[in-house]
Amino acid sequence: ETGVTQSPTHLIKTRGQQVTLRCSSQSGHNTVSWYQQALGQGPQFIFQYYREEENGRGNFPPRFSGLQFPNYSSELNVNALELDDSALYLCASSLVGGEDSPLHFGNGTRLTVT
Amino acid sequence: GNSVTQMEGPVTLSEEAFLTINCTYTATGYPSLFWYVQYPGEGLQLLLKATKADDKGSNKGFEATYRKETTSFHLEKGSVQVSDSAVYFCALRNQGGKLIFGQGTELSVKP
Numbered sequence: 001e002t003g004v005t006q007s008p009t010h011l012i013k014t015r016g017q018q019v020t021l022r023c024s025s026q027s028g029h030n031t032v033s034w035y036q037q038a039l040g041q042g043p044q045f046i047f048q049y050y051r052e053e054e055n056g057r058g059n060f061p062p063r064f065s066g067l068q069f070p071n072y073s074s075e076l077n078v079n080a081l082e083l084d085d086s087a088l089y090l091c092a093s094s095l096v097g098g099e100d101s102p103l104h105f106g107n108g109t110r111l112t113v114t
Numbered sequence: 115g116n117s118v119t120q121m122e123g124p125v126t127l128s129e130e131a132f133l134t135i136n137c138t139y140t141a142t143g144y145p146s147l148f149w150y151v152q153y154p155g156e157g158l159q160l161l162l163k164a165t166k167a168d169d170k171g172s173n174k175g176f177e178a179t180y181r182k183e184t185t186s187f188h189l190e191k192g193s194v195q196v197s198d199s200a201v202y203f204c205a206l207r208n209q210g211g212k213l214i215f216g217q218g219t220e221l222s223v224k225p
Contacts (some may be wrong), residue, residue, distance in 0.1 A: 004157075033212065042118075042203055042215030043158070056212055090157055092213075103213060105150075105157040 004106035006091050012112045018079045021109045023112030025072040031096060032074040033103065034066060037088040049074060050096075078111075086113045116141045120204050120216035126195055127223050135189040135219045137178075137204035145206040147171075147180050147187040148213070152201045161189075161202070194223045 005024045015017050025032050031050045035043035045058035049068035063079040072093070078085055088110050092103040121136040134146060139147065146165045150158040156195045162171035167182035202214040 006157075031211070035213075040218075042205075042217045043173070043213070045212040045214070046213060094160075094211075102148075102160050102163065105191065107155075107157040 004091055004093050004104050006089075006106035006109050008109060009107070010036060010110045010112075012114065013081050015081055015083060015113055017081050018077065019081060019111065021076040021078075021089050021091075021111070023074045023076070023093075023106060025074065025091075025093035026104050027041040029093035029095050029104070030072055031094045031101075032068055032072065033092050033094075034074070034076045035092065036060075037090060037108070039087070043090055046076070065091050081113045116145070116206060116208060116214050118204050118206055118214055118216035120219050123201075123218070123220040125219060125221050127221070129196055129223055129225055130149075130193045131223075132222070133189070133191040133194045133198075135204075135218060135221070136191065136201055137187045139185050139187065139204075139206050141185075141206055141208060143208055145208045147178070148205045148207065149176070149178055149187070150203045150205060150211050150215075152203065152218070154200075158203065194221070196223045196225055199223045 007022045028112045033048040034046040037043040049054040052068045065077045067075045088108040090108045094101040117140045147164045149161040151161045162173040164180035165173040170179045178189045201218045201220045203218045205213045
C-alpha cells in the first residue's frame, strides 16, 4: 500500500503571498487532517476533512482553508502569508474519524516565509 | 480543555541505558493515548497506542501504560540504541478525532 505523500517538500514564499500544499492520502483512507508544526514544537491541528467536507477545525484564522477531492487527496491553502506561518505542515490520513483509527502522517512540507 | 505535557528535553543517554520520558494529560472523557516518533527530516510515525485505562501499548521494545488515576502515559525502554535518537511526542485523541500533542522530547543516544 502507498503511504501519505506530500508536495512540495520545501517551499519559500514572501510575506503576503498565497500558497497551496498538496497531500495524497494513504490508499483506502477517507479522512484527512492537516497540522502545523513550528520549529521545536508539537504539531497543532488545523482542520480535518471527511467526505469532502470540513468536520473539525483548530484555532487557525480563515485564511487557512482546505479542500478534499473525491479521490481523497487534499489541499491546504494559506492566503496573505505571515512570517509566523513558517513551519512544517503535516498531512495525516485515516480510515474514519473515530479515535481508534490511527493517523498516518506524510513527511511534511517545510514552508519558509520571508 | 484537553492538553498534554511532556518532560523537557533534550535527554541524552548512553547506549543500553534505561529510558523514561514522562507524559501527563488533561482531558474530558476517555481519550486514546499515543506516542509518535519523528526522525530528522521526516514526518511522524506511530510508535504505540493505548485506548483505555490500564492498557499497555508496546512496539520495538518501547512500552507505555495508560494510567487513568495519575493521568499519565510514560514512555519506557529498557535498553536504548543509537538508532532510537529522535524526537518523541505524546498525544491524546478524543471523540473529535483530532490529535493533541505535547511539545516533544528530543532523545540523543551516544555510543
